[in-house]
Amino acid sequence: MSAPVRPAFIAAEAVPWAKAGGLADVAGALPRALAAHGHQPSLFLPLYAAVDAPARALDPVLEARVPFFGGRPAASFRLLRLAGGGDLRVYFVDAPGYFDRPGLYTDPETGLAYDDDGERFLFFSLAVLESLDRLDIGVDIVHCNDYHTGMIPALLERFWRHRPALEGCATIYSIHNLAYQGLYEPGILDLAGISRAEFRPGSPFEYWGRVNFMKAGIHHADLVTTVSPRYAREITDPELGCGLEGVLRQRGGDLVGILNGIDPEVWSPEHDPLIEVGYDARDPDSGKEVNKIALLARAGLEYRPGLPLVGIISRLVGQKGFDLLPPVMERIMSLPLQMVVLGTGEKEMEAAFAEYAERWPARLAVFLTFDNALAHQIEAGADFFLMPSRYEPCGLNQMYSLRYGTIPVVRYTGGLADTVTEVDAEGARGTGFGFTDYEPEALLAALGRAIAFFGRRDAFSALRRRAMALDFSWDASAAAYEKLYQVARLRRQGRPEQARPLLEELHLAAARGA
Numbered sequence: 323m324s325a326p327v328r329p330a331f332i333a334a335e336a337v338p339w340a341k342a343g344g345l346a347d348v349a350g351a352l353p354r355a356l357a358a359h360g361h362q363p364s365l366f367l368p369l370y371a372a373v374d375a376p377a378r379a380l381d382p383v384l385e386a387r388v389p390f391f392g393g394r395p396a397a398s399f400r401l402l403r404l405a406g407g408g409d410l411r412v413y414f415v416d417a418p419g420y421f422d423r424p425g426l427y428t429d430p431e432t433g434l435a436y437d438d439d440g441e442r443f444l445f446f447s448l449a450v451l452e453s454l455d456r457l458d459i460g461v462d463i464v465h466c467n468d469y470h471t472g473m474i475p476a477l478l479e480r481f482w483r484h485r486p487a488l489e490g491c492a493t494i495y496s497i498h499n500l501a502y503q504g505l506y507e508p509g510i511l512d513l514a515g516i517s518r519a520e521f522r523p524g525s526p527f528e529y530w531g532r533v534n535f536m537k538a539g540i541h542h543a544d545l546v547t548t549v550s551p552r553y554a555r556e557i558t559d560p561e562l563g564c565g566l567e568g569v570l571r572q573r574g575g576d577l578v579g580i581l582n583g584i585d586p587e588v589w590s591p592e593h594d595p596l597i598e599v600g601y602d603a604r605d606p607d608s609g610k611e612v613n614k615i616a617l618l619a620r621a622g623l624e625y626r627p628g629l630p631l632v633g634i635i636s637r638l639v640g641q642k643g644f645d646l647l648p649p650v651m652e653r654i655m656s657l658p659l660q661m662v663v664l665g666t667g668e669k670e671m672e673a674a675f676a677e678y679a680e681r682w683p684a685r686l687a688v689f690l691t692f693d694n695a696l697a698h699q700i701e702a703g704a705d706f707f708l709m710p711s712r713y714e715p716c717g718l719n720q721m722y723s724l725r726y727g728t729i730p731v732v733r734y735t736g737g738l739a740d741t742v743t744e745v746d747a748e749g750a751r752g753t754g755f756g757f758t759d760y761e762p763e764a765l766l767a768a769l770g771r772a773i774a775f776f777g778r779r780d781a782f783s784a785l786r787r788r789a790m791a792l793d794f795s796w797d798a799s800a801a802a803y804e805k806l807y808q809v810a811r812l813r814r815q816g817r818p819e820q821a822r823p824l825l826e827e828l829h830l831a832a833a834r835g836a
């Protein structure tokens with residue numbers, strides 16, 4: 323272990339308290355993995371109405387006002403600390419006006435995003451900085467995540483750098499999904515205490531006439547990461563750079579891809595309390611069959627031995643690639659397979675899946691809801707997992723699938739390309755099936771290969787065991803973040819020549835993994 327580091331991890335969501343997507347899994351698991359490596363992390367989250375923690379377990383730590391916030395009356399907040407958080411100190415910013423709402427980002431009633439997103443997360447960012455200043459917990463890394471916290475490195479630099487609690491700390495900015503950037507009208511800078519004079523074309527805060535939190539984070543942080551080596555390369559190209567490829571390219575070697583891990587305790591086919599029966603990599607077939615029977619019963623589909631079951635668990639949004647389905651859906655459903663789909667998202671996409679379920683009621687079941695237990699049951703009961711993403715920063719479900727012996731069928735992009743390898747003709751190597759061109763026919767062909775392979779009983783069983791034996795635990799990723807923190811600290815201490823070889827090691831490891 324390297325010398326203990328005290329990172330403050332700041333995120334808009336983290337399991338088990340609040341989750342909308344993969345960011346929550348990472349923000350829940352990475353600080354814990356770092357604590358297990360002997361570090362002293364803390365985690366800062368907004369206190370949403372949905373936060374899954376009994377009120378009595380939250381101890382008030384401080385009460386303060388957010389500075390610079392345009393002198394608004396609502397600018398005070400409380401910081402609460404979760405009692406019994408173990409090695410990880412978990413803090414919640416309690417600002418009811420902003421966060422005591424039924425959804426995290428969208429109103430579940432209307433399906434529309436809250437329209438004060440920028441103000442809410444700017445408030446959260448300022449509140450966390452003010453808290454770090456007052457808490458005196460000796461933070462040496464401020465680790466920000468996604469657009470919600472993108473303004474923090476700039477704000478820290480301007481307004482808190484001189485404060486004893488933060489003067490030596492380094493900033494890390496992690497991109498979990500570059501497509502969500504946080505674009506707001508210039509007035510948001512007034513609330514941040516940043517002069518409008520800084521809002522000029524080409525400045526770190528300006529992006530096509532609006533303020534862009536993600537751009538500000540990429541520009542100001544000491545180091546920038548994203549969640550897989552392949553995605554780190556992809557986002558410096560216009561195709562997946564979402565307009566920020568130039569800003570990312572300017573950071574050069576300061577952008578590092580580190581593959582996410584998965585939480586092996588939460589996603590454990592042996593000990594998962596949410597599935598019908600546990601099973602392990604030595605002899606998974608009979609256990610998986612029992613889970614499949616239970617899942618099919620829950621989905622109202624008939625169990626037909628020998629017929630493979632394809633699972634989907636996903637946000638139903640453009641990124642996930644399901645717009646590839648309509649042109650080939652007929653032909654997909656003429657393959658010998660059944661399908662179970664769990665997802666929520668865009669209304670049109672939900673409607674398309676609902677229509678498929680009506681059209682093929684005996685072979686396709688759709689759950690248009692967010693259901694964690696069912697997600698586990700699909701991972702355990704399905705034979706294949708379909709993830710044809712248009713782009714995928716890392717993706718977690720393909721790693722959960724591999725661990726559950728549920729063979730992924732993916733588009734080779736981003737983290738999917740880093741974690742799934744094509745099964746070879748002999749069936750002796752590889753862990754899944756995939757395609758590269760974003761074309762319906764290519765998806766159909768990959769799925770067809772997968773279904774055909776299912777018929778090769780022994781080879782399929784060996785493939786399943788091979789997939790389950792892969793290690794995607796957080797250990798390796800946590801070690802990479804440790805090194806990254808060291809690089810950032812050495813640079814802050816004015817020792818760039820010592821930082822350089824460590825950064826090179828990180829890039830080499832990423833190149834090997836990708």
Ligand code: ADP
Binds near residue numbers: 345636666693694
């Ligand atoms: P993203 O973060 O882009 O949504 P990831 O694959 O990285 O995609 O992570 C998605 C996470 O959200 C996984 O843990 C997945 O199981 C979960 N998830 C997505 N949709 C649902 C749903 N409808 N019900 C339960 N879990 C879901």
